[in-house]
Amino acid sequence: MEAVPNFSEGRDQTVLDSIGSAMTDAGGRVLDIHADPDHNRSVFTCVGDPDSLVEALAAGIAVAVAVIDLNQHQGVHPRVGVADVVPFVQFDPEDDQPERAARALARRIAMLGLPVLGYAELGGGLRPAFFRHGGPERLAERLDSGDVVPMLGPSRLHPTAGAVLLGVRPPLVAFNVELDSDDLELARLIATAIRARDGGLPGVQALGLQLGNGNVQVSTNLIDIEATPLHAVVERIEHLAREGGAAIRAAELVGLMPASVASAAAGAALRLPGMRPDRMLEVSVHGEFT
Numbered sequence: 001m002e003a004v005p006n007f008s009e010g011r012d013q014t015v016l017d018s019i020g021s022a023m024t025d026a027g028g029r030v031l032d033i034h035a036d037p038d039h040n041r042s043v044f045t046c047v048g049d050p051d052s053l054v055e056a057l058a059a060g061i062a063v064a065v066a067v068i069d070l071n072q073h074q075g076v077h078p079r080v081g082v083a084d085v086v087p088f089v090q091f092d093p094e095d096d097q098p099e100r101a102a103r104a105l106a107r108r109i110a111m112l113g114l115p116v117l118g119y120a121e122l123g124g125g126l127r128p129a130f131f132r133h134g135g136p137e138r139l140a141e142r143l144d145s146g147d148v149v150p151m152l153g154p155s156r157l158h159p160t161a162g163a164v165l166l167g168v169r170p171p172l173v174a175f176n177v178e179l180d181s182d183d184l185e186l187a188r189l190i191a192t193a194i195r196a197r198d199g200g201l202p203g204v205q206a207l208g209l210q211l212g213n214g215n216v217q218v219s220t221n222l223i224d225i226e227a228t229p230l231h232a233v234v235e236r237i238e239h240l241a242r243e244g245g246a247a248i249r250a251a252e253l254v255g256l257m258p259a260s261v262a263s264a265a266a267g268a269a270l271r272l273p274g275m276r277p278d279r280m281l282e283v284s285v286h287g288e289f290t
Contacts, residue, residue: 028056
């Protein structure tokens, strides 16, 4: 089973090491840690059997609650908690193990004094943006009024750790594209043009952000990897950037991607339509891909 917890710390390596060690010591396996100082956020890719993974996540979240103060946090990525979002990945829609593991973790999080807010399969399809809009201050008001009701835990934010957004979702791809421009309005216009909720590309979420080096970034999540291929998203961003007098400077994969996404992008670049993951040597040898 896989989970991809996002912690509101991307600059202090000591904190990241402490979280990673806690997870490993509790029986989880950390495959990847992507830390971004501009977002001030880290994405851990973790795997394990259901019980071990729950223990590992509970241990990592406990460390985050102890050492990260959301009141002191500064970063360009929206957040409402020190363990801001904790998704379990559901590869098979018929598999109920991710949901059962998520509900077991919810009980452990609630014991730490944090409200647990369900999203995706645990929240009627709601996305994290529903809770993050307006930041922690606005979420605190919505909890107080009863507009937002936790699935477990207190009906108020933890004073330093905020809330945890806990979900069960299919695989997604988080991918950031940096432009050679300081025009934040351009990045925001591109984000609006490509994201699904504003009539853009199906299954795409996007934000326009300002980076510390002065350039801007179009930060994307592909929440439906079948609806819009990653390479199509990059091509669209490149086209819109060119129209705005800019170009792509660099791209960044956050965490890991399914082999099917990489093979589709390789197939497009090499003019090999229908390129399958098992056409890649290592995938074919190991015989496992999604």
